[in-house]
Amino acid sequence: MHDVIVVGGGYAGMAAALQLLRARRTVLVIDAGQRRNRFASHSHGFLGQDGVDPAKIAAIARRQLEAYPTLTWADGGVATASGSKDDFSVAMENGEVHAARRLLFATGVSDRLPAVPGLAERWGRTVFHCPYCHGYELDRGRIGVIAAGPMSIHQAQLLPEWGAVTFLTNDAVSLEAEARQNLARRGVAIEETPVERIEDDADVRLADGRRLPFAGLFIASRCAPRPRSPNRWAAR
Numbered sequence: 001m002h003d004v005i006v007v008g009g010g011y012a013g014m015a016a017a018l019q020l021l022r023a024r025r026t027v028l029v030i031d032a033g034q035r036r037n038r039f040a041s042h043s044h045g046f047l048g049q050d051g052v053d054p055a056k057i058a059a060i061a062r063r064q065l066e067a068y069p070t071l072t073w074a075d076g077g078v079a080t081a082s083g084s085k086d087d088f089s090v091a092m093e094n095g096e097v098h099a100a101r102r103l104l105f106a107t108g109v110s111d112r113l114p115a116v117p118g119l120a121e122r123w124g125r126t127v128f129h130c131p132y133c134h135g136y137e138l139d140r141g142r143i144g145v146i147a148a149g150p151m152s153i154h155q156a157q158l159l160p161e162w163g164a165v166t167f168l169t170n171d172a173v174s175l176e177a178e179a180r181q182n183l184a185r186r187g188v189a190i191e192e193t194p195v196e197r198i199e200d201d202a203d204v205r206l207a208d209g210r211r212l213p214f215a216g217l218f219i220a221s222r223c224a225p226r227p228r229s230p231n232r233w234a235a236r
């Protein structure tokens with residue numbers, strides 16, 4: 001019987017585990033290894049770790065946790081959890097069952113992207129959601145914001161701090177007069193021809209054949225809690 005099982009050994013799960021280990025608890029971390037930012041080669045805006053490969057940050061954190069003798073780490077997915085205070089049971093997808101007095105879920109979220117050909121392959125490389133994480137590196141170049149819903153209007157208004165912005169509505173939003181005025185006030189160009197696909201680094205091929213070159217693209221991805229079984233994750 002462990003004191004705590006932490007489901008999800010990403011940054012949040014490991015941070016929680018660290019404090020529990022330092023409080024002399026026995027901790028089992030179970031992790032399916034699907035960190036949200038696993039598509040990005042560099043992480044930014046995290047003090048002391050700016051520009052570092054996020055996989056390296058996670059590996060160092062895990063190594064530091066493993067120095068505590070009361071840590072157990074299990075690679076794999078949790079399929080079900082049941083029980084109540086002081087008597088929880090967790091079943092892994094590989095059939096292992098573990099018991100703990102407390103459960104802590106740090107399973108993160110997954111990102112759902114619009115079904116534009118070429119977008120998903122570039123996620124985390126030239127297609128992003130967070131300008132604070134990846135906007136600076138675009139060097140004030142041309143930025144395309146591909147609409148995924150009404151929140152994308154806000155994203156397009158935010159991004160001019162990082163470069164010249166074109167808002168591609170892609171049939172995902174209709175712009176009222178007030179939204180058009182707000183975008184114009186921020187110097188955002190509007191393109192209402194649907195997007196056909198993404199080409200090369202981040203260029204957009206439109207349905208009418210035109211090609212718009214960009215240094216990077218942004219999407220307000222839809223975040224959803226992870227589905228229960230990691231094997232069923234279809235989203236990025």
Ligand SMILES: Cc1cc2nc3c(=O)[nH]c(=O)nc-3n(C[C@H](O)[C@H](O)[C@H](O)COP(=O)(O)OP(=O)(O)OC[C@H]3O[C@@H](n4cnc5c(N)ncnc54)[C@H](O)[C@@H]3O)c2cc1C
Nearest residue numbers: 008010011012032033034036037043044077078108124133
């Ligand atoms: C492309 C991209 C780039 C990013 N760049 C940056 C950046 O530069 N700087 C920055 O600060 N933030 C960045 N982020 C945000 C950052 O990735 C998240 O804030 C961070 O990953 C959240 O940590 P977390 O521990 O909550 O979740 P995650 O890192 O997603 O970890 C959750 C863990 O739980 C595991 N898990 C889930 N369900 C189960 C289960 N049933 N059984 C076992 N394990 C399970 C997963 O496999 C995963 O390992 C970026 C995000 C994306 C998408």
